[in-house]
Amino acid sequence: MEISLSTDIDSISWEELARLFELAPLGKKRDPEKLEIAFRNSLLKVFAFHDTKLVGAGRALSDGVWRVVIYDVAVLPEYQGKGIGSTIIRHLVQSANVEVVMLYAAPGKEAFYERFGFRKMKTAMAIMPNPEERREKGFIESGPTTRSH
Template sequence: MEFNLSTDIESISWKELACLFELAPLGKRREPEILEVAFRNSQLRVFAFHGAKLVGAGRALSDGVWRAAIYDVAVLPEYQGKGIGSKIIRHLIDAAKVDVIMLYAVPGKSKYYERFGFRKMATAMAIMPNEEEARKRGLIE
């Protein structure tokens, strides 16, 4: 399957990206306007296209020196298992050019990310807006 990666944020349909995130599925519904702010404020972002169709995306925050964090890697279900997610992750890792890269993943996906060298951290912590819901979803202990 032929697909292309692009970092061109100006050509993105934010409604299409919101739909992709919902179908992937990547947690709760995301509003297109909020997704646009998140992606525009991220130092690194990449989008995968099959022809003109948006089929995957990912973004990362980075200080450009020591640390980066990858978020929101999503691929449409019918395109999963075709190497698109791997290309997105590899692009973000290579573009980050830092010593430590953290990854925020959906519960149950850890094994997938281990192939890129990611390992579970013993020291990561988070403040969540709804602790009870986050606990139910397996995001926090």
């Protein structure tokens, strides 16, 4: 199977990408307009195609010097297990060319990312909407449900 990578953001169907994230599954359906904004605002992005079919994607935010954070790595279920996700991760890590590469991963996917050298951090924290729901899904640990600024 011939898979090609592209960084050409102008050729992407945002509706198709939103559907890919839904099927991957990477949570509930995403708004295609917001998805486009997120990818356009990301320093690094890559799309995987089988012929002309979009089968995978990933993006990363970076300062271009010290840090990068990888987000939204997704592959259609029927294409998973064929090395496409690995290719996307390797592309983003190599393209980042920074000291520290961080990753935002869905719970249960840690073993996949450990193969690339990723390790769980003890100091990362997040403010998220619906903290109890996020805790139940394994994204965050227990803690206060209110936030103060």
